[in-house]
Amino acid sequence: MNEELRLYSYWRSSAAYRVRIGLNLKGLAYETVPVHLLRDGGEQLAPGFAATNPQKLVPVLQHGQRLFRQSLAILEYIDEVWPDPPLLPITARERQRVRSLAQLVAADIHPLNNLRVMRFLEQEWNVPQPERDVWIRHWIGEGFNALEALLRDHPATGTFCDGHVPTIADCCLVPQAYNARRFGMDLSRWPTIASIERACLELPAFRDAAPDRQPDAPPSN
Structure with missing residues (x-):
């Protein structure tokens, strides 16, 4: 096409x-x-x-x-x-695992921390910024605890979330790791997640997608 x-x-x-x-x-x-x-x-x-x-x-x-x-x-x-x-593995069982890892981030972690939720907490309930930051770190931490457990020592986990080729799970993990660091979280608490993120960021496809490399990103100081 x-x-x-x-x-x-x-x-x-x-x-x-x-x-x-x-x-x-x-x-x-x-x-x-x-x-x-x-x-x-x-x-x-x-x-x-x-x-x-x-x-x-x-x-x-x-x-x-x-x-x-x-x-x-x-x-x-x-x-x-x-x-x-491919962004998904070959077998149905492998695809299910990859989709579940991706959805853990996209459906369970991210929606609790996105902009419209933060705006609601601020504008409707007058929640101060420090408390909103605690909220964000709490829910990322809860999600990363689960994600780390699902990745750690699993036979399908390799260099990336599933084996040695990036999948949609890695497409979701890296942006969420970026958000965690943005809010002051130390990823050493989740060594498997941190290792996969490092492997991803060695690839130009991930580096070039980074927020600060986008045409609408504000100039760096």
């Missing part, structure tokens, strides 16, 4: 970060369409973007005239359309 790819993204969005990694692993060229989640109250909340995604969230992948939403569904879409290199 030669239709152009556009990714509606925000440089620090974990979900968009996952999709950037997947696109890079596939070697797919794409145009970034920045959606600033903070400017003017959040560009994702503007009526124009709501027509692109009624959930008012990023990422959205545009492939030709079609729009695709939800990061894990996007990753599976690109894996089906461009199967090499």
Whole structure:
């Protein structure tokens, strides 16, 4: 398929970060369409973007005239359309494990810590920033405790979450590790997670997807 790819993204969005990694692993060229989640109250909340995604969230992948939403569904879409290199293992049992690891991050950790939840805590319940940071660290820690247990000593765990080839599980792990560090968490508490993250960041596909390398990232000081 030669239709152009556009990714509606925000440089620090974990979900968009996952999709950037997947696109890079596939070697797919794409145009970034920045959606600033903070400017003017959040560009994702503007009526124009709501027509692109009624959930008012990023990422959205545009492939030709079609729009695709939800990061894990996007990753599976690109894996089906461009199967090499694969983002999922061969057997159903292996695919189930990889999907469960990815969803542990995307469905159980990330939603409790994303921007709209933090805004609600601040604006509706007047929760101060220090308490919000405690909330974030608590739920990342709970999730990472489970993720570490599922990865540690499992025969399928290799250099990456599953064997020696990155999968959608690694696409989810690395952005969440970035978020953990952003909130002052020491990943040495989870040595398997930390080891997998280091292996991922040795690959250009992961490094080039990093938040500070995005065209909409603010200039570094």
